Amino acid sequence: MDTERVDQIIDKHHGEASSLIQVLLDIQSENHWLPKEALERVSQRLQVPQARIQHIATFYKAFSLVPKGRYEIHICMGTACHVRGAQRILDTVQELTGIKPGETDLDLKFSLQTVNCLGCCALGPVMEIDGKTHGKMGTSQTADVLKSYD
Amino acid sequence: MSDVTLQIDGKEVSAREGMTILEVAQREGITIPTLCHHEKLEPFGGCRLCTVEVDDRGWTSYVASCVYPVKKNIAVKTRSEKVDRIRKTIIELLLAHAPDAFELQKLAEEYGADRDRFEKQASFCIHCGLCVRYCDEVKKAHAIGFVDRGIRKEISFIPEIAAQVCWDCKECFPLCPTEALQAAYVLTKALYPPKTEGDPKALGR
Numbered sequence: 001m002d003t004e005r006v007d008q009i010i011d012k013h014h015g016e017a018s019s020l021i022q023v024l025l026d027i028q029s030e031n032h033w034l035p036k037e038a039l040e041r042v043s044q045r046l047q048v049p050q051a052r053i054q055h056i057a058t059f060y061k062a063f064s065l066v067p068k069g070r071y072e073i074h075i076c077m078g079t080a081c082h083v084r085g086a087q088r089i090l091d092t093v094q095e096l097t098g099i100k101p102g103e104t105d106l107d108l109k110f111s112l113q114t115v116n117c118l119g120c121c122a123l124g125p126v127m128e129i130d131g132k133t134h135g136k137m138g139t140s141q142t143a144d145v146l147k148s149y150d
Numbered sequence: 151m152s153d154v155t156l157q158i159d160g161k162e163v164s165a166r167e168g169m170t171i172l173e174v175a176q177r178e179g180i181t182i183p184t185l186c187h188h189e190k191l192e193p194f195g196g197c198r199l200c201t202v203e204v205d206d207r208g209w210t211s212y213v214a215s216c217v218y219p220v221k222k223n224i225a226v227k228t229r230s231e232k233v234d235r236i237r238k239t240i241i242e243l244l245l246a247h248a249p250d251a252f253e254l255q256k257l258a259e260e261y262g263a264d265r266d267r268f269e270k271q272a273s274f275c276i277h278c279g280l281c282v283r284y285c286d287e288v289k290k291a292h293a294i295g296f297v298d299r300g301i302r303k304e305i306s307f308i309p310e311i312a313a314q315v316c317w318d319c320k321e322c323f324p325l326c327p328t329e330a331l332q333a334a335y336v337l338t339k340a341l342y343p344p345k346t347e348g349d350p351k352a353l354g355r
């Protein structure tokens with residue numbers, strides 16, 4: 001992400017220090033992670049010490065300081081999904097993408113993350129990709145869903 | 151500001167409104183153990199070692215005296231069986247991180263804390279925040295901060311800033327009760343040597 005774009009995002013939030021989290025969220029959602037240069041720029045423009053930005057960026061799970069894939073897969077391992085076979089879905093995704101939870105593949109296509117309850121237990125087992133919910137997953141459907149992303 | 155009267159360890163004292171129990175106790179020559187408190191820094195309330203018993207119209211509660219403002223007619227006990235027990239457990243939990251820290255050993259002796267009660271932890275930082283807050287509030291250099299949260303919370307230098315300011319400062323070093331800070335600094339320095347490194351004058355330590 002270039003400095004110009006970071007500046008645009010900062011300007012959108014009027015360069016106010018109190019908008020720090022909002023600025024970081026915008027960079028994260030557009031770029032999928034928070035590169036160091038971007039954080040340095042944010043620190044400079046919002047007049048917030050880097051140490052503080054680092055604290056916030058590591059505190060919330062929504063932020064990542066390492067590159068993430070274009071698509072973020074969240075697999076629900078909550079109780080309801082667990083009893084309906086979430087582990088099978090996770091296994092399938094791991095096998096197809098070659099990555100484990102917390103990892104990103106080499107092509108920066110997928111990142112995988114497990115979560116505990118997405119709040120739609122009736123649809124279990126649930127897999128969410130970039131905010132889109134895929135419910136009542138079976139192993140073969142999981143494979144089809146993954147194939148539909150490129 | 152008006153004055154309030156309260157009781158500390160049976161003694162009637164008066165204090166300015168807004169003072170903390172700890173401040174009043176110190177003025178009266180009563181010692182309350184502290185770890186995260188520093189007179190130059192804003193109260194933090196992180197270690198809870200300064201816990202005291204407060205009786206407010208018959209209601210008993212246990213509060214961190216370094217952040218608790220005095221109130222009219224409260225009765226404070228700086229030692230009691232329960233206060234001592236609370237402090238003992240806190241010390242034991244901290245000893246799991248830093249079993250050899252001098253300050254903790256002294257406290258352990260006083261409160262009969264068992265250094266092996268809890269399983270040892272990998273990091274000796276006890277999260278008192280003295281280093282971080284000193285750098286922020288007094289030096290305003292912001293060279294060090296906390297990262298992550300919960301059981302993974304750690305201190306971390308910003309290497310680029312550390313390389314510029316820490317070399318000649320190191321004022322936070324004596325504040326750290328456990329030397330976790332020094333260890334983190336050595337590591338940072340190894341990864342990102344100060345600019346003066348290699349300069350024979352600077353090396354003549």
Ligand code: SF4
Pocket residue numbers: 274275276277278279280281282305325326327328329330331
């Ligand atoms: S490194 Fe030392 S001073 Fe800093 S928070 Fe940890 S224990 Fe406290």
Ligand code: FES
Pocket residue numbers: 076077078079080081082116117118119120121122124126
């Ligand atoms: S347990 Fe998976 S959505 Fe609730």
Ligand code: FES
Pocket residue numbers: 183184185186187194195196197198199200201214215216217
């Ligand atoms: S000294 Fe009061 S909480 Fe640490």
